[in-house]
Amino acid sequence: MAGWIRIIGLGPGSDGLLTPDALRWLELATDVVGYHPYVSRVPARPGLSLHPSDNREELVRARHALSMAQAGRYVAVVSGGDAGVFGMASAVFEAVESGDPAWAGLDIEVVPGISACLAAAARAGAPLGHDFCVLSLSDNLKPWDLLLHRLRAAAEAGFAMALYNPVSAARPWQLDEAFDVLRALLPGEVPVIFARAVTRPDEKLLVCPLREAKAALADMRTLVLICTEATRLIAKSSDECWVYAPRSVTRS
């Protein structure tokens, strides 16, 4: 008797943004699989086995989850934010396609979550209120020149951008190179938002013009939003502002 897999987005961190669907499946699960900071968000209870693992072990983790479901376990595969946005969903389907043919017949569902870009944008105002792109800056899984090509295409076409995985210990120089590429195409006044650990106790939001943006302002828990020439700032207090994209766009 086969079990199931639910690939669950836990949202940005606060319980107030964890959906009832996600919570319900976590309560029914026998096993939770995922990167350890996300697994540690799931409360322990009798009968629930937690299987935290390290970063960059997505396929191993996915195969483990599929094997357990095949053996009758009820497996929650968890990601921060939304599992379909640079989370575990693609890894599970890759494992299905390359693994035991019976895995394609397993009971699998993806449960969406509040992705970091939506939570960060909400905190800042509405910087993604018009057409936008979502990119991962990690070059573990794609060539760096392809990422730069996409940044240029997005800037030239007037998209706002949400940059996931902006820095890591192994590639501290990439975000600065990305800012340089964008500065060659966009005015220096374009707002850049560094949104760190949104909805967590150590949340920090910083808005600066593109000309002053630098990688040192980001860490692994930061999402970077690049706005557009049309983006507006409204002062709400002496040192804080709302950032929003007007709904109307005229060709620049």
Next chain:
Amino acid sequence: MAGWIRIIGLGPGSDGLLTPDALRWLELATDVVGYHPYVSRVPARPGLSLHPSDNREELVRARHALSMAQAGRYVAVVSGGDAGVFGMASAVFEAVESGDPAWAGLDIEVVPGISACLAAAARAGAPLGHDFCVLSLSDNLKPWDLLLHRLRAAAEAGFAMALYNPVSAARPWQLDEAFDVLRALLPGEVPVIFARAVTRPDEKLLVCPLREAKAALADMRTLVLICTEATRLIAKSSDECWVYAPRSVTRS
């Protein structure tokens, strides 16, 4: 004594994807403002005034909400999905910037929601599992040639795309023109997902190759996802498949 405004994303429709934060603010509100299909999702209760309004009245609605908050009311401004993604958030900040200067000092928060693209992608598998763009096809607020320019840029750079507002009674021809533009740049096998009313009782998901995509398959409640050359399909039963973007991308 001023009240507050909470700009709330209600998610795609099911209660299971309405966040606890959204629910809490709806319970504290004295007034709910929004497009009538979204306002009708909020349960009536004594002391709660519902202010449904028509489409394309976003700025009027936003000013009404701000006036009420200024007068001490607790106002929930509601959108489907996420209010920051083609929802009411930008309209409220536009109204703040162009209205009574005191409005900038009001207690305003944006409460994120599960946007339609995340819910639709979850149902289909993980088609947004790599870099992607989010675009509105409506030309009420931007020139149509700018939209076509963005579609071309996104296709050439290898982004998957989520198309909001794909059709309306006033512009039935646009989505077919968009498909024609994409067919000139992408292989005919690229999967296109028509995700209608995801998580609602009348949900319908259709996957077809780009060469067969046509506007007649969409209506006002459909989100259209354009995949990429790298996208994979896995048959899960005789007539259903998972659609996912592999995590690794090599330059094509």
